[in-house]
Amino acid sequence: MTRWKLTVEYDGGGFVGWQRQDNGPSVQAALEAAVEKFCGEKTVVWGAGRTDAGVHALGQVAHVDIEKKTVARVVRDAVNHHLKPLAIAVLAAEEADKNFHARLSAKGRVYRYRIVNRRARLAVELGRAWHVPYALDAQAMHAAAQVLVGRHDFTTFRASECQAKSPVKTLDELSIAGDGELIVATARARSFLHHQVRNMVGSLVLVGRGKWRKSDMEKALAAKDRRKGGPTAPPEGLYLVEVVYD
Amino acid sequence: MTRWKLTVEYDGGGFVGWQRQDNGPSVQAALEAAVEKFCGEKTVVWGAGRTDAGVHALGQVAHVDIEKKTVARVVRDAVNHHLKPLAIAVLAAEEADKNFHARLSAKGRVYRYRIVNRRARLAVELGRAWHVPYALDAQAMHAAAQVLVGRHDFTTFRASECQAKSPVKTLDELSIAGDGELIVATARARSFLHHQVRNMVGSLVLVGRGKWRKSDMEKALAAKDRRKGGPTAPPEGLYLVEVVYD
Numbered sequence: 001m002t003r004w005k006l007t008v009e010y011d012g013g014g015f016v017g018w019q020r021q022d023n024g025p026s027v028q029a030a031l032e033a034a035v036e037k038f039c040g041e042k043t044v045v046w047g048a049g050r051t052d053a054g055v056h057a058l059g060q061v062a063h064v065d066i067e068k069k070t071v072a073r074v075v076r077d078a079v080n081h082h083l084k085p086l087a088i089a090v091l092a093a094e095e096a097d098k099n100f101h102a103r104l105s106a107k108g109r110v111y112r113y114r115i116v117n118r119r120a121r122l123a124v125e126l127g128r129a130w131h132v133p134y135a136l137d138a139q140a141m142h143a144a145a146q147v148l149v150g151r152h153d154f155t156t157f158r159a160s161e162c163q164a165k166s167p168v169k170t171l172d173e174l175s176i177a178g179d180g181e182l183i184v185a186t187a188r189a190r191s192f193l194h195h196q197v198r199n200m201v202g203s204l205v206l207v208g209r210g211k212w213r214k215s216d217m218e219k220a221l222a223a224k225d226r227r228k229g230g231p232t233a234p235p236e237g238l239y240l241v242e243v244v245y246d
Numbered sequence: 247m248t249r250w251k252l253t254v255e256y257d258g259g260g261f262v263g264w265q266r267q268d269n270g271p272s273v274q275a276a277l278e279a280a281v282e283k284f285c286g287e288k289t290v291v292w293g294a295g296r297t298d299a300g301v302h303a304l305g306q307v308a309h310v311d312i313e314k315k316t317v318a319r320v321v322r323d324a325v326n327h328h329l330k331p332l333a334i335a336v337l338a339a340e341e342a343d344k345n346f347h348a349r350l351s352a353k354g355r356v357y358r359y360r361i362v363n364r365r366a367r368l369a370v371e372l373g374r375a376w377h378v379p380y381a382l383d384a385q386a387m388h389a390a391a392q393v394l395v396g397r398h399d400f401t402t403f404r405a406s407e408c409q410a411k412s413p414v415k416t417l418d419e420l421s422i423a424g425d426g427e428l429i430v431a432t433a434r435a436r437s438f439l440h441h442q443v444r445n446m447v448g449s450l451v452l453v454g455r456g457k458w459r460k461s462d463m464e465k466a467l468a469a470k471d472r473r474k475g476g477p478t479a480p481p482e483g484l485y486l487v488e489v490v491y492d
Contacts, residue, residue, distance in 0.1 A: 080366055084367070121326050
């Protein structure tokens with residue numbers, strides 16, 4: 001038996017999310033089906049982050065145990081072959097230690113959130129970014145984002161269905177950069193609460209529109225009340241970019 | 247009657263191309279239907295470039311004559327509203343001179359061709375780039391591309407069904423830049439032959455793989471024979487980026 005670490009990219013648009021569910025196609029089930037076609041074994045593919053429906057990944061990490069003796073290149077190419085024509089790709093397969101666990105061994109996650117800020121609706125970026133049609137001030141958003149960096153009780157930015165034991169997390173980075181009509185938020189932490197990135201971005205857009213000031217962000221964080229936070233940004237702008245291990 | 251200049255973005259994936267055809271949905275027909283829903287008039291929307299099936303545009307330009315008295319902002323927003331949920335967007339509407347013609351007044355076109363150069367298949371870039379799984383040398387491609395810049399008989403890079411009167415064109419720019427796994431070609435000319443950009447890119451990929459040298463590109467151009475050129479690169483990597491007017 002070999003434990004394989006897989007780095008996986010996907011367009012979340014056609015899936016109910018990473019996790020296997022009864023109500024539609026999941027990335028996890030698609031990978032498990034491709035692995036079974038390759039080696040004939042029923043496996044569980046464990047992911048580092050349970051991305052929601054519509055959320056994308058450029059560097060999701062998963063692990064799977066396979067009895068068949070094989071090499072990394074073959075795992076990558078064969079699973080990719082059997083994933084066709086789905087919008088999921090195994091970027092890399094590596095032999096991992098028996099103790100490696102994609103979720104439990106992870107020391108950090110990096111998410112990116114993409115906003116296209118223009119009047120006209122999206123065409124090429126449809127399903128790949130959040131369309132915000134009113135003018136946003138990216139510098140004001142970046143300044144307000146710094147309020148959230150550090151160790152805080154993030155209850156205000158936590159989905160009601162979040163299963164984490166504690167709402168206290170340490171946010172290592174939340175930076176906002178504008179480049180023409182594209183505004184990109186980068187969030188980095190050991191782990192995030194459910195919907196945390198999307199809820200933080202939803203509040204930052206209120207700042208960008210001029211509806212909130214930096215002080216409103218401070219008040220929202222201090223309130224520890226989801227009802228004091230901004231709306232949840234839609235899933236199609238969110239990308240799991242990297243999972244960090246020792 | 248007012249002539250409107252429209253700047254249009256689209257994901258070509260779901261269309262038979264720009265031009266109205268019997269065999270499926272075209273960008274032109276979709277725009278004409280949206281204009282009719284807006285003003286109740288049957289119009290013809292004339293485009294600057296007849297992009298093929300699957301080819302995208304970030305800055306296609308078109309013109310249309312409308313009797314209804316209105317303003318630019320309303321044209322843009324109303325046509326966009328009626329284009330939903332198609333992957334077509336009017337980025338800008340401007341009142342144009344009666345003599346303005348999107349195709350005939352154009353003084354230049356800029357195309358971009360995107361290649362993702364990696365072993366793993368595409369997921370997020372599926373339908374938006376050409377997947378080339380063997381290693382490409384972008385610098386060698388750029389050097390060979392310079393053979394094609396200037397005024398030449400481009401018969402070698404011309405589709406058999408091309409309707410242009412002459413195969414002689416002046417290519418003002420053909421540059422290749424690599425950035426990680428992404429390789430982008432930029433082509434600029436007053437006008438192009440049918441499939442010219444895709445046929446040039448197909449030959450440049452032979453150079454990038456090491457199958458052709460720069461001298462083979464010179465021979466291919468001099469042969470004035472489509473059979474001496476490389477394969478036609480697929481449509482999904484091609485973007486009409488800009489149409490230039492005086």
